[in-house]
Amino acid sequence: MDIYKYLRKEKLPHIWCPGCGHGTILNSFVRAFDKSGLNQDKTVVISGIGCSGRATGYLNFDSLHTTHGRAIAFATGVKMANPELNVIVMTGDGDGAAIGGNHLIHAARRNIDLTVILFNNQIYGMTGGQFSPMTPEGANATTAPYGNIDRNFDLCQLTKAAGATFTARGATFNPRQLTNIIKKALLHKGFSFVESFTQCPVRYGKLNQTADPVDMLKLQKQKTADIKKWLQFSDEEKEIIYPLGVLNEEINPENEYTFRYQKIIEKTLEKGVL
Amino acid sequence: MARSDKVQIENPDWCKKCGICVSVCPTDALKLGDKGIEIYNLDSCISCEQCSLICPDFVLKVVVNYD
Numbered sequence: 001m002d003i004y005k006y007l008r009k010e011k012l013p014h015i016w017c018p019g020c021g022h023g024t025i026l027n028s029f030v031r032a033f034d035k036s037g038l039n040q041d042k043t044v045v046i047s048g049i050g051c052s053g054r055a056t057g058y059l060n061f062d063s064l065h066t067t068h069g070r071a072i073a074f075a076t077g078v079k080m081a082n083p084e085l086n087v088i089v090m091t092g093d094g095d096g097a098a099i100g101g102n103h104l105i106h107a108a109r110r111n112i113d114l115t116v117i118l119f120n121n122q123i124y125g126m127t128g129g130q131f132s133p134m135t136p137e138g139a140n141a142t143t144a145p146y147g148n149i150d151r152n153f154d155l156c157q158l159t160k161a162a163g164a165t166f167t168a169r170g171a172t173f174n175p176r177q178l179t180n181i182i183k184k185a186l187l188h189k190g191f192s193f194v195e196s197f198t199q200c201p202v203r204y205g206k207l208n209q210t211a212d213p214v215d216m217l218k219l220q221k222q223k224t225a226d227i228k229k230w231l232q233f234s235d236e237e238k239e240i241i242y243p244l245g246v247l248n249e250e251i252n253p254e255n256e257y258t259f260r261y262q263k264i265i266e267k268t269l270e271k272g273v274l
Numbered sequence: 275m276a277r278s279d280k281v282q283i284e285n286p287d288w289c290k291k292c293g294i295c296v297s298v299c300p301t302d303a304l305k306l307g308d309k310g311i312e313i314y315n316l317d318s319c320i321s322c323e324q325c326s327l328i329c330p331d332f333v334l335k336v337v338v339n340y341d
């Protein structure tokens with residue numbers, strides 16, 4: 001597999017810190033894209049602001065690097081204008097779950113055919129380590145020097161409840177599984193949401209005594225389990241361990257937003273409104 | 275001619291020396307040098323691809339080798 005044809009080699013090496021997991025997600029993404037068989041020239045990747053937002057700059061696709069939190073809004077516009085395109089959003093936990101949280105739930109509610117990959121490093125990396133809605137309770141951030149008291153979202157459950165027809169979670173310690181998940185998400189017709197845990201050794205790690213990326217990957221492994229195993233866990237274990245894998249998939253292409261919108265266009269044409 | 279796929283350092287200049295590849299290699303084929311990642315023992319490489327799949331910097335590639 002030639003993964004380099006999907007990368008803007010002249011833009012590499014990227015700006016991400018040594019050991020940052022964002023590059024692993026990008027690595028899994030290009031492999032997943034290759035395996036999906038989708039057309040590179042019929043694909044648009046769109047990101048917001050943050051370290052995660054830089055992802056689109058390294059990808060050899062048509063791309064949009066948009067404003068903070070608004071990647072899904074831009075993506076909705078692109079998809080509505082040309083439903084033939086594969087539209088992929090790359091976002092962070094701050095970009096996608098804080099400032100852009102509303103766009104996330106409403107795109108899920110509409111079940112519009114986007115693939116959203118959320119890089120969850122549990123912190124605002126780019127701006128120096130403020131807590132996000134995904135910073136674990138008790139963890140330190142520059143804005144929570146005595147430990148974060150906020151509770152988190154479970155983003156997979158949130159998007160599922162809002163209407164997403166595909167939700168999955170991966171982690172950078174297991175890139176084989178992550179690649180597989182992203183491939184399935186790309187091929188799903190409807191709103192697909194993939195959360196990936198990714199280590200941030202420099203911002204999150206240094207504030208939380210885990211500045212070694214290898215240690216952070218080990219911690220990821222300890223705090224997660226494959227969904228098949230997870231389902232056998234006790235309620236107490238389920239509280240502290242995150243399930244990985246495809247968590248929900250509902251196949252009904254006729255329930256997809258641009259499909260339903262096309263029906264309205266046809267109806268109005270029939271009636272001679274347009 | 276036996277075929278054995280082996281790891282190759284495709285883009286040495288992109289390595290940031292994070293050491294993740296060394297930690298996931300099951301056969302100690304890689305080591306961190308002063309300038310970046312180096313092959314430590316190519317014979318031991320079993321082409322599992324763990325290193326190239328996890329490398330955040332697109333440095334490593336597993337290529338087909340004929341010997």
Ligand SMILES: Cc1ncc(C[n+]2csc(CCOP(=O)(O)OP(=O)(O)O)c2C)c(N)n1
Pocket residue numbers: 049050051052053068091092093094095096119121123124125126127132
């Ligand atoms: C409207 C607006 N508000 C705030 C900022 C500052 N800002 C830039 S990146 C960022 C947070 C990014 O965090 P996250 O989405 O988790 O991405 P990461 O950098 O961790 O990958 C913030 C608050 C901005 N650029 N624009």
